[in-house]
Amino acid sequence: MEPFVTAFANSPDRGRGLARDMAVRWALEEVGQPHAVHRLTFAELKAPEHLARHPFGQIPTYEQNGLVLFESAAIVLHIAERHGGLLPAEAQARARAITWLFAAVATVEPPIVERSMALLLEADKPWHAERLAMLNARVAARLAQLAHHLGEKTWLDGAFSAADLVMVAVLRRLSGSGLLDAHAPLAAYVARGEQRPAFVRAFAAQQAVAQRNA
C-alpha cells in the first residue's frame, strides 16, 4: 500500500513550503514513492484520532502497512533507509550523514523556531525588539558555523543526502529574514536544494493546496 502523510489543511505559511511536511514530501519525490496526503484542520490535529498517531499533535505523520511514524527527520531517515539515493552506502559516510540529520533538527533548527515563535507570540511585548536582536544573534552564530563548514562544498558531506534535504528545509524557515543572505555559501546551498526536480514537484503540490484555499 502507498504511504500517506499528514499536512495542514490550511498551512499558516500560505504555500511557501515552510511547514514540516515539506521535507517528507520532498524525500518521497526524491525516491519516486507515490503517496497520499491527508490534510488536517487545527481542530483535527488535537483530536484523539490524530493524537494516537502523533502524541504531540503536530504534522507530519507517516503511515504505511500499519506502521505509524512522526518527527519529519525520523520519517525522512526511514524513507532513506528503504530506498536508494538519500544515504551513502559506505558505513562511515552513512553515520556522518545521520549526524548531520540530527544537527539540522537538534542544533540548527531550535534557535530558528525560537525566533519565529518570538515574532508570532511576542511581537506586541515591550521587550520584543531587544529579544529579537538576541535571537537574531543566536541564529547568526549557528549560520556562521554552518557556512564555515560548507565553504566551497556543494553539500554537507559528499553527495546530496537526507541530511541536506532536512537542512535545506530547516534553513528555508528563514526565508524573508535576510539572515541567510549574510552567508553566500548558505544562500547558494539552499538555492541548490530548491532547484532539485523533486523539491520543485513537492513544492508545487503543497502550493496548489494553498492556492485552492485562497
Place this chain on the structure above:
Amino acid sequence: MEPFVTAFANSPDRGRGLARDMAVRWALEEVGQPHAVHRLTFAELKAPEHLARHPFGQIPTYEQNGLVLFESAAIVLHIAERHGGLLPAEAQARARAITWLFAAVATVEPPIVERSMALLLEADKPWHAERLAMLNARVAARLAQLAHHLGEKTWLDGAFSAADLVMVAVLRRLSGSGLLDAHAPLAAYVARGEQRPAFVRAFAAQQAVAQRNA
C-alpha cells in the same frame, strides 16, 4: 581501537550529569563498550582542532577508527546500531524507536533548553518573570503530552531503547525545576532510567571528575 568521547573539563552542572556527554557515556555503559573520555576546556572547544570534529564547537563528539561523529543522539543511535540491546530487532518497532529518539531532541528538548537559556542569560532582564512563566507553560504542555503517552507504560514503546536513554537524559535537565513532579508517570520514568546499572556507572564517572575539580 576503543572509541573516545569528548566532555567538558569543567562541566557547568558540577557533576549532576546534565551535560550532553552523559547520554553517550550511558549508552557505552549499556552495551559494555570501554571508552576514553577527553576533557576539553571552553577555550579548547572553540579551537580549530575541536571545530574540525564538531562544526558547532560543542560536546560530545565520538571518534573511532577515523570516524568522527557529533550530536549526542546521533552517537547514541550509532552505538545502538552496532551493539545489541538498545534497538528492537523488528523493523517497525525499530523505526518507532528512532522516531522517539528524534522526538527527544527535536520536540521535547528545545523548550527545555530555551528555559535554561532564559534562566542563564535573561535573569536580570525586566521581562524575565513574565517570559519564564511562558516558557514554563510551554515545557509543561510538552510534558503533559509525553506523560499522557507514557501512562502506565514502563518505557516509551516496549522494551528499553536508545530513545528512552536520550529522553531520560533530556528530562533530567529539568532536575530541580519542579516541572517533572507535576506528572507522576514522568517522574517515575526518569527514576527508572536513573536506576539502571549502566546509568549509575556513567553518572559516577562524570561525577568523579567534577569532585576532583571542586
